[in-house]
Amino acid sequence: MNPLPVAPPTPPAAAPGPDSDPDDAALVAAAQAGDRAALDALVRRHHGEVTRLMWRFARRRADLEDLVQDVFVRLVRALPSWRAEQPFLHWLRRVAVNAGRDHCRREAVRSRWAAAPSADPDAPPPEAIAPGTDPAARLAADEAKALLAHLPPDDRTLLTLHYLEGWEFARIGELLGWSGPATKLRAFRARRRLQSLLKNHDLP
């Protein structure tokens, strides 16, 4: 059995915002002190990045909206625990990735307990393609997300971030709080599960 490509063919997507923006630290400090305007500025500044990341997990606009709001609610609740020693964007990504993993868990539970529909179970109506969006990319993303949705939640999170976001396994493991060996083992198992899944799916 040939292994799946370990690293995505293209390098990891560069972060659109700097990881250690000094303005972020000032804004977070103000937001921690109760400054609502600073909190608004933080949300506005990182809304795009969070939306982009959460879209890797969601397949419908409604799910995406819920996920993005969930991330910012978690952000507000966890804000007191943020320390200036860690880059804010890195910390925010950790919050977002955990929200994405919880979304995968909820979907796994839902699919387990929901009555099996007669049609294809992993086929929500595809999101309307906005002008300017590459239709082929949208269809490919939908197909890939549908396939990954068959995996256990942790595997789905790991492979979603690796293949769709382009992150290294080590980086994902660090964000999810896994040790290096545990991440390698999970990645090996997840890729093996994906491989057996691919055998039973006829990809276009």
Place this chain on the structure above:
Amino acid sequence: MNPSPESSDAKWARLAASARADVPPPLDVSAALHAARTAAAATPPPVRTWLDDFAALFATPRRLAGCGSFAAVALIVAVWLANDTWTQLEPWADLVGSALEDSL
């Protein structure tokens, strides 16, 4: 008939590469702002006490410096206390010393 693993892997790699180019549908930031404001209103602003500052001293990057400072302060206080109360401690020290000599 199942496709061969090689072709499946190649197809998956191509699919993932294409999927990475997908961009999310545009979202209005106002919903996220509303969610954040509501959560902030429900969360009381934290009160930072000296205990938080003390705990921050031992955060990862400052752990060594914090431990060193704490040990130095503790040593200075111990030496100062011992020096200050030496007149009361001296007879006890003599007693312990002579007891040790006798036992040896």
